[in-house]
Structure formats: C-alpha cells, structure tokens
Amino acid sequence: MPSDDVDHDPSTEAGGIPIREIQSLEEFDQAALSGSLAGCRIQALDLTERTFALLVVDSSQAVFLGCPMEPQALAHIRAGGALVFPPVPDLPFDPYRGAPYTPDELYAGLETEGYAGTPDARTYAWYRRTGHNGDVLASMLRSVHDDALSDALDEMLRGSRVVGVMGGHAMERGSRAYAGAARLGRDLARSGLTVATGGGPGAMEAANFGAYAAPYDDVMLGKALEVLARVPSFGPSVDDWAAAAMAVRDRWPDGGPSYGLPTWFYGHEPANPFAAHIAKYFANATREDGLLSRCNAGVVFLPGAAGTVQEVFDAATTNYYGSRGEPAPMVLVDRAHWTTELPVWPLLTRLAGERPMADRIALVESVTEVPAALARLAWG
Incomplete structure (x- = not known):
C-alpha cells in the first residue's frame, strides 16, 4: 500500500509497473537493451527483425498493438505475460497507428492509380461496406483506430x-x-x-x-x-x-x-x-x-x-x-x-x-x- 506522502497516479501504472508508450524502433531498441519491456505499450512497429531481443526481454504486462513478429517471438512474449493484438489482414488502414496521417500517406498512388486507388478512398470504401452491417469486429477496429488517433493528437498538441x-x-x-x-x-x-x-x-x-x-x-x-x-x-x-x-x-x-x-x-x-x-x-x-x-x-x-x-x-x-x-x-x-x-x-x-x-x-x-x-x- 503506497505511503500517504507519495504521489500515486494509477493512470501511469499497470499493476504497479510504470506504463511507457513505444512508437519507434529506436525507442524499442533502447527499452530492449535495458532488458525489460514490462508495462510498455508497443504500437504499430514491425518487429520481424527484432526476434532475438523479444526472446530475451522481460515482457510481463506489456501490450503489443499491431506489431508483426516471428512466431517464436510471439509465443515467447505471450508466455512471458504480454497481451498481443495482432495486425489485421486485408485492411486499408492501420487501426493501431501511433500518429496522425500525412497528406502523402492518404494520397499515396494518386498520380498512378487516381484518387480511387489511394488509402483515403479505399478506407472510405471499406467503411461503406462495413459501417452499417453490424459486424462487431469492424466496429471494434474503427473504435480502436479513432482512440489511437486521439491519443496521438493529445501527445502532439x-x-x-x-x-x-x-x-x-x-x-x-x-x-x-x-x-x-x-x-x-x-x-x-x-x-x-x-x-x-x-x-x-x-x-x-x-x-x-x-x-x-x-x-x-x-x-x-x-x-x-x-x-x-x-x-x-x-x-x-x-x-x-x-x-x-x-x-x-x-x-x-x-x-x-x-x-x-x-x-x-x-x-x-x-x-x-x-x-x-x-x-x-x-x-x-x-x-x-x-x-x-x-x-x-x-x-x-x-x-x-x-x-x-x-x-x-x-x-x-x-x-x-x-x-x-x-x-x-x-x-x-x-x-x-x-x-x-x-x-x-x-x-x-x-x-x-x-x-x-x-x-x-x-x-x-x-x-x-x-x-x-x-x-x-x-x-x-
């Protein structure tokens, strides 16, 4: 039980472990070198080339959001107490993204495929197909995406x-x-x-x-x-x-x-x-x-x-x-x-x-x- 004269903010801790967001490979590498990812929230990073680090690091109470990784690394961090939200295939957007979009991202392919081929237009087409069909998975993915954007905005602003x-x-x-x-x-x-x-x-x-x-x-x-x-x-x-x-x-x-x-x-x-x-x-x-x-x-x-x-x-x-x-x-x-x-x-x-x-x-x-x-x- 914490002492009365010590500040205790439960919003920054998970089971007594400080929460830290990791949104770049540089941040991941620094944390991995310390030997612990405990309590970290690793967001939308491709970790397929970080297998060794994942096999030796403490992953207790870590959360991985949309991070591709090798099967053996995935099995190890799950066994170590991590919660993993895997990438969702065949989506035109990343529900776990850690930053707002840039114009170049949304309009990628404009010159070669026209607007209909851009991520912006393809995501709208996905939304029109799934937005009103009662699919709980699609609804959850939209909510996770919007919440991730709000979190990123708060950090940037x-x-x-x-x-x-x-x-x-x-x-x-x-x-x-x-x-x-x-x-x-x-x-x-x-x-x-x-x-x-x-x-x-x-x-x-x-x-x-x-x-x-x-x-x-x-x-x-x-x-x-x-x-x-x-x-x-x-x-x-x-x-x-x-x-x-x-x-x-x-x-x-x-x-x-x-x-x-x-x-x-x-x-x-x-x-x-x-x-x-x-x-x-x-x-x-x-x-x-x-x-x-x-x-x-x-x-x-x-x-x-x-x-x-x-x-x-x-x-x-x-x-x-x-x-x-x-x-x-x-x-x-x-x-x-x-x-x-x-x-x-x-x-x-x-x-x-x-x-x-x-x-x-x-x-x-x-x-x-x-x-x-x-x-x-x-x-x-």
Whole structure:
C-alpha cells in the first residue's frame, strides 16, 4: 500500500509497473537493451527483425498493438505475460497507428492509380461496406483506430495554443471568401497559434492552406491561389482537385504545419492535403468533440450551413456549462450570414445572457478583424 506522502497516479501504472508508450524502433531498441519491456505499450512497429531481443526481454504486462513478429517471438512474449493484438489482414488502414496521417500517406498512388486507388478512398470504401452491417469486429477496429488517433493528437498538441477555424465545404477556390480564409489561416499561424480545422475542402482547406503559406511571402500566396483556382471544387473530379493541391505543395515544399480532423463519415468529401497532420476519424461525433475540445485558444466560425451551425452550438454548450473550465473565445464572421441568413447570433447572445461566456463571444464583419477579436476575448 503506497505511503500517504507519495504521489500515486494509477493512470501511469499497470499493476504497479510504470506504463511507457513505444512508437519507434529506436525507442524499442533502447527499452530492449535495458532488458525489460514490462508495462510498455508497443504500437504499430514491425518487429520481424527484432526476434532475438523479444526472446530475451522481460515482457510481463506489456501490450503489443499491431506489431508483426516471428512466431517464436510471439509465443515467447505471450508466455512471458504480454497481451498481443495482432495486425489485421486485408485492411486499408492501420487501426493501431501511433500518429496522425500525412497528406502523402492518404494520397499515396494518386498520380498512378487516381484518387480511387489511394488509402483515403479505399478506407472510405471499406467503411461503406462495413459501417452499417453490424459486424462487431469492424466496429471494434474503427473504435480502436479513432482512440489511437486521439491519443496521438493529445501527445502532439500538448502545450500548443490551438485555434479552430470552422466553415462550409462549399466555399470554392478562386473566390474572395476562399482567399480571405487563407489569409486568416496565415495570420493566425504567424501569430504563434496552431491552426486546426475539420480537414475537408472549402473553408477548411483555405485555412489549412493559409497556415501552410505562413513561411512564404505575398507573392507565393497569390500565385498558389491562382493554381488552386483552376480547380474550384472537389466535384466532379477529386483527382484534379487533389492534384492541384499537390502541385502547390511540390512547388512550395516547405509549408507551415497545421492540423485537420476530417471524417470518413463524410467520406465523399476528401481530406485536404494542406494540413501537415491529419487525424481522420470514422466516428463523426468523436471527431467533432475532439476538434472543439482541443481549441484552447478559441474557435473562428466562417459562414457555413448545418455542420457549422452544429459546431457553433457544440462549442456554446461547453462554454455555457463550463465543462472544460474557462469559456474559450468564439468569433463568428459575417454579420449578415449569422444574423439574417442563419440567425445564430441572436440565439447565441440570448443563451450567453450574463454567464461568463458572454465575455467570450464576438461577431465581426471580416476575417481581418478576427485576430484582434481573439486577443480581446482571450484576455477580457
């Protein structure tokens, strides 16, 4: 029984053994050299060439998630007390992955096989086959995948000031609104904030593209917008839409980082290639809550339809009840849209009343006003 004057965090221990996550072969080799993998969580590593290490190391209470290994190594670590979740054959995705996707991962094969042959499209096809057929294995694999992504996001975003940019997928490249959203993403990234979006096309892509363009000058921004404008939308050809984005990335390869959280629930909308880190979920509810909950520096709502309205009130609900502590800033852009076309603002202000969230909401006319509004709301 632990002493009263010693901190005891059961979340970091398994049966008294400290838990450690291992997500690279370098980390594995270091742990193996110590002689013990006890309590370790080894995630999505190919261990077929680490047989000797596995045969001599202590594996008690270790967990192996999707790690290929030789049969004799597998038998030994199981006998030593390890729990093993083996790789699942014939899946277009890795349910145990330890990091968000990159654009190159999701769009691998675009040039040779077209979008239909990419991991992004093949995973969506798998989801359409299995998402509603009651297969408990498929359901479990989706849940494990989404939880692994959430864990990876928490690790990567720890200590970051994250601002979300929400908006509709229908915003077309080449439009003034798209260029404005891109400049907003660039301004936010240049101010030291980490930009996160829903990861799809339209306003989401524009904000991710803006963050990508942050290290470059106005000339790059203008020329890249011209390239993108040649393919305004992902319909009718995702191939052409994605190829235009990849052409921008190839011409200006050293873009700034940002995050995108799309979903295969809306898999007909492809993930945009400008987010450096793409956490693509199967469960849209997990994705929505996960995105908003990580926006600790506030959320910007560009004009959108039902999905954006849902996000406004998802954020408002947590601010209203204070379920995540102090309310996070909420900035709605375009007065006519949010007061006349979709009169969300009057309801939001009525809901806020005299609660603390009333001092954390703002309605502005233009994206140029957003950075100042965020700063004002953040500091009262």
